[in-house]
Amino acid sequence: MNISSLTPVLADKGAVFANYSGWSLPRRFVKIAQEYEALRRGVSLVDRSHIGRLKLAGTDALDLLDRMSTNSLADLQPGQWRDTVLTTGKGRVVDVVTVISLPEHLILLTSPGQEERVAEWLDMYIFLEDCTLESMNHDISILSLLGPEAQKLLREFLPGHMHLPEVGEVASVDLGGIAVTILWTNPMGVPGYDLLVSSYQAADLWNVLSKCDDQIVVPVGLQALEVRRIENGIGRYGDEYSDAVNPLEGGLRPLISFDKGCYIGQEVIARLNTYDKVQRKLVGFVLDTKKRLSKRQHPKVVVEDREVGELTSWVRPPRGKRWLALGYVRRAAWKIGTQVAIVTDEGTFPARVASLPFRR
16 A cells, blocks of 8 residues: 555544555544535645656657547646546546646646556557656655635745636645645545645645644635535546546536537547537436445435436435435436436435535
């Protein structure tokens, strides 16, 4: 199992560790309700070392990614980032990735545990291109500073003339004497910033940020972040996305350019869009039960004794009275408000299709 460079400092703060995609990372530090509130209302620090980090260098690196993914990347300039989807020839999801353009190379952030698969997929299409590919998993670490107060905290470290990056921008900054690459992102639907730092300085950066005098910075584990992910209707690879799903089904239309040139899977995706042939899609569900739901299977979605889909992720938020879930349903049942039944090992429960993100 992979060990984060932050493990010693996180252990000292009381982290309870668990296996996340082959990485030992904090599940929680304190009660999940406290961490959840920090994500919603304050500022929190999260170790996201299970996110894959790949370095692509060479004059053809950006062109290669543009020819292999759904979004338009040809105009991506150093100091910018963009999300895109790698797809198979059948238009299915290989992974949802973030492309960061730096002056000397690109950094590709993959879904947790997917960096080897993505690297192998890209390597299959590198022939005569000037492009090299290598893992940076143990060279750089990823910390996320999340919550509505994250921006205020970061401004305290920067000189008055320096602006924090806007959405889509990347900045190199000095935080307490540590060189950090920063991008304004929205991981799991929580506003904040991803901070890329040399692994040998990751613990120092954590300490610098968590000891800010003016604000209480709460260390948060991945359990609370998972609650926010589902509440905000954000899919992840392995649950909502896989090579059995096309991007249009998974709600990834904003990451698809219908104007760019050809890319792998483009014909299939364009045909599904043009002729309105998407037969199922990712939706939200509100389950009217307080009973605990196990993770042993994907519960079935049923309408009038007919199976129309299945759940992919589900959670009951802290102090919540109902379960919230994500899942796929066929066209006949995806209208918001449709009444369905969820069939689980624990029984059958009434539910309704809900809009995403879930309204509080």
